[in-house]
Amino acid sequence: MADNKKEIQRRRTFAIISHPDAGKTTLTEKLLLYGGAINLAGSVKGKATARHAVSDWMEIEKERGISVTSSVLQFEYDGYCINILDTPGHQDFSEDTYRTLMAADSAVMVIDASKGVEAQTRKLFKVCVMRKIPIFTFINKMDREANDTFDLLDEIEKELGIATCPMNWPIGSGKAFQGVYDRNDREVSLFSDTQRGTKEGEITKVSINDPKIQEIIGKEAFGKLTDEIELLDGASTPFRLDEVQAGELSPVFFGSALTNFGVQTFLEHFLKMTTAPLPRFADVGVIDPVSEDFSAFVFKIQANMNKAHRDRIAFMRICSGKFDASQEVYHVQGEKKMRLSQPQQLMAQERKVVEEAYAGDIIGVFDPGLFSIGDTFCSPGRKFAYEGIPTFAPEHFARVRQVDTMKRKQFVKGVTQIAQEGAIQIFQELHSGLEEIIVGVVGVLQFDVLKYRLNNEYNVEIIMENLPYEYIRWIENTDIDMDSLTGTSDMKKIQDLKGRPLLLFVNSWSIGMTLDRNKGLILSEFGRS
Ligand code: G4P
Numbered sequence: 001m002a003d004n005k006k007e008i009q010r011r012r013t014f015a016i017i018s019h020p021d022a023g024k025t026t027l028t029e030k031l032l033l034y035g036g037a038i039n040l041a042g043s044v045k046g047k048a049t050a051r052h053a054v055s056d057w058m059e060i061e062k063e064r065g066i067s068v069t070s071s072v073l074q075f076e077y078d079g080y081c082i083n084i085l086d087t088p089g090h091q092d093f094s095e096d097t098y099r100t101l102m103a104a105d106s107a108v109m110v111i112d113a114s115k116g117v118e119a120q121t122r123k124l125f126k127v128c129v130m131r132k133i134p135i136f137t138f139i140n141k142m143d144r145e146a147n148d149t150f151d152l153l154d155e156i157e158k159e160l161g162i163a164t165c166p167m168n169w170p171i172g173s174g175k176a177f178q179g180v181y182d183r184n185d186r187e188v189s190l191f192s193d194t195q196r197g198t199k200e201g202e203i204t205k206v207s208i209n210d211p212k213i214q215e216i217i218g219k220e221a222f223g224k225l226t227d228e229i230e231l232l233d234g235a236s237t238p239f240r241l242d243e244v245q246a247g248e249l250s251p252v253f254f255g256s257a258l259t260n261f262g263v264q265t266f267l268e269h270f271l272k273m274t275t276a277p278l279p280r281f282a283d284v285g286v287i288d289p290v291s292e293d294f295s296a297f298v299f300k301i302q303a304n305m306n307k308a309h310r311d312r313i314a315f316m317r318i319c320s321g322k323f324d325a326s327q328e329v330y331h332v333q334g335e336k337k338m339r340l341s342q343p344q345q346l347m348a349q350e351r352k353v354v355e356e357a358y359a360g361d362i363i364g365v366f367d368p369g370l371f372s373i374g375d376t377f378c379s380p381g382r383k384f385a386y387e388g389i390p391t392f393a394p395e396h397f398a399r400v401r402q403v404d405t406m407k408r409k410q411f412v413k414g415v416t417q418i419a420q421e422g423a424i425q426i427f428q429e430l431h432s433g434l435e436e437i438i439v440g441v442v443g444v445l446q447f448d449v450l451k452y453r454l455n456n457e458y459n460v461e462i463i464m465e466n467l468p469y470e471y472i473r474w475i476e477n478t479d480i481d482m483d484s485l486t487g488t489s490d491m492k493k494i495q496d497l498k499g500r501p502l503l504l505f506v507n508s509w510s511i512g513m514t515l516d517r518n519k520g521l522i523l524s525e526f527g528r529s
Contacts (some may be wrong), residue, residue: 009288012360013104017108027143035082094443097124097442107134113139115140116155117159127168142256171221181225191260225294237310253270294327295321295377295384295386312369316360332377333372344365345357345363391526400436400437400450411457514524
């Protein structure tokens with residue numbers, strides 16, 4: 001038990017979120033570099049694989065076996081055991097990206113200093129807020145011309161609705177970027193441009209009160225810095241660790257991942273402020289992570305693209321205790337004791353078999369087709385289920401039907417199985433059957449995946465017609481009369497496979513109009529699974 005406690009309390013499990021190109025991969029590489037997990041930056045994932053076109057997707061996925069987009073990187077730093085959850089972007093963006101956030105205890109939001117808050121960050125941020133997990137902001141690319149620093153903070157506060165507290169402050173940007181001022185130590189860290197951003201980059205620390213500082217950074221930069229510090233000390237939200245940990249205040253760091261400016265400072269502050277694995281809610285109440293008993297829940301299922309094997313890999317987040325590969329566990333939803341087979345963890349680019357893992361860790365296990373997203377595993381003798389994982393709003397919709405109507409059975413089987421894995425969501429017109437369905441996806445690549453898999457695994461050819469809807473809302477009212485609900489002309493009433501009513505809209509304005517026209521109507525962006 002004492003050993004379990006020590007192992008669990010040194011774990012830090014977080015996701016990095018950003019809009020594509022803000023520098024998530026580069027920052028991850030640098031963090032790994034500090035952990036000694038890789039020798040050279042640039043080896044997290046080859047750009048060629050990261051930037052693949054849609055058409056190569058199937059081949060790549062087959063080669064990779066397990067998608068690199070599902071990586072969890074584990075490394076050690078200063079006594080901590082760190083798990084970084086990668087949230088895929090680009091064409092890989094899917095509901096899995098959201099679900100990954102359910103497995104994290106905190107999130108690092110990378111923002112491009114010249115672009116500010118961008119679409120994908122906004123979406124992922126909403127999920128972090130829903131979970132009330134701490135959010136840390138890394139404003140990246142300060143070595144390039146950046147937006148005004150105060151404007152950037154203002155934008156984060158207004159757009160995302162979270163208070164910010166700068167932990168350090170940049171001195172200039174672009175060619176004039178000289179380093180950062182640490183508000184706590186009252187020290188300026190000056191960086192030498194390390195070009196390739198290796199760990200050895202020289203950092204010189206000088207106190208803001210040192211008489212030489214003016215000379216070092218220049219009179220003008222010094223004047224600007226002291227004015228800004230005064231403004232900050234007077235006007236910015238004071239730092240409160242409890243507010244950070246409640247997800248109400250985001251500590252902000254400035255830096256440049258590419259040239260390795262400010263990454264180590266960020267990592268060190270972050271590790272002190274973030275939490276060890278957090279307690280999670282189950283149907284029997286809160287489960288303490290530092291407990292004798294093992295428990296975990298499945299947050300992602302990766303189908304094997306090989307037609308010959310219908311096996312899949314289920315990724316689970318360990319929430320309490322220790323996982324021991326030699327021991328049996330209890331699969332709550334399947335009501336069965338079993339030994340989890342081929343448990344594995346990802347280390348940079350490699351997969352390794354694990355014998356043991358602790359609360360906070362993520363393991364992938366072989367799924368013979370019995371597990372579903374949200375399933376709970378616990379020590380034999382215990383029986384409880386973790387709160388389900390919500391269904392996230394798809395943003396692309398298509399009407400789908402099979403070409404050969406004789407293949408209806410395979411079609412229904414295929415789409416329902418793929419939906420169970422969480423790659424797509426299926427809906428129906430109100431009062432209709434499954435001959436024709438409406439498929440909703442978070443990322444458009446999933447449409448290609450659906451088409452390919454139905455053809456390849458179920459021998460069904462489909463016709464897909466894109467629909468103009470971009471917004472879906474779950475109706476929270478239980479006593480709703482769908483026929484009398486009046487909305488805008490572009491609104492569509494649909495239902496999910498459990499018969500729960502939903503609404504589709506072409507634009508967000510229509511959502512507001514519909515709410516106005518139907519007093520008491522409650523719409524939600526997250527569905528219950
Ligand atoms: P992502 O994972 O968030 O999509 O972003 P990624 O790290 O791949 O970075 C996107 C591009 O931005 C890359 O350039 C990367 O080198 C650059 N970048 C990342 N951090 C910084 C930074 O702090 N400063 C500057 N100036 N650039 C940065 P690329 O040309 O698209 O790729 P590459 O060919 O250089 O690898």
